[in-house]
Amino acid sequence: MRPHYYLSLLATHDHHRGKGLGMALLRENLALIDAEGMPAYLESTKRGIFSRYERLGFGSIGAFTLPGSGPRVDQLWREPCGFRAKASRQR
Template sequence: MSTRTTLPIAGYGIRFARSSESGAVAALLARAFSDDPVMAWMIRVPADRERRIARYFELAQRQVRPRAGGVRVAATGDGRLLAAALWSGPGRWKTSAPGELAALPRYVRVFGLRGMSRAGEVQNLMHGAHPDAPHWYLPSVGTDPGLQGAGVGSALLRQQLTDCDRLGLPAYLESSKAANVPFYERLGFRVTSELRLPQGGPALWPMWREPSSEEAHGPVELG
């Protein structure tokens, strides 16, 4: 993907994102998802894609922030964000019908009228495959493109996965890139199926992780 940076990343930690960082989190995730096949399928104009993806992640954070552990980041001591993950706890992954209705005009501004039908296809496909058993759900995780492959993303996810192991709870996600499947498999996830979007659209791979009896360890958390 992107060329890796030579910027040193020693001294970062994992913590919950602050409300004042929502814009920075959205911008980071937009950079990470700028070449995502599913995002490209929903947002067809490349020149405007990253800005619209950032808007999408602003909205996505509003859905998870009221929930415990909704947004976690890997960050340096001086506040530079390196990676971000959105999580939803057991039974809280789905937005209520009133919440979806209230957010609809904002999503129209993200996807446009034509893109909304494609976004609806993605949502319906994912909702139809979503497991019923209690679990932690990871809808989105992204690392700054210049740091991908440096271990920051896996360190970020291991913090929550360690909590899942301690509590005896599974975790679930959908990978929108085949190349990312091995990354999640190294963290204990396994592919459960393949979902194919209509009209020649890209695929998604639902992945499930059973809790492990051996808890993983990541960087010390920053306050």
């Protein structure tokens, strides 16, 4: 896997869920990552919010299940916004 930012452990306290704070925090981080022209990678066990990640430009690159009775972990990748067209022209 080429150099990228790994986004981990993004969560909000139970009392603050449903207010958009987690997505606002993620958007802010992605803006900083985009400014560096770097891709981002994350893993999620929450299938219910998969569409939110897709709206931010993430796409599935795989999944795995943790040992025992562990959950399914989706792997998501996002190219930096503003750099997609440039990268495709270089091919």
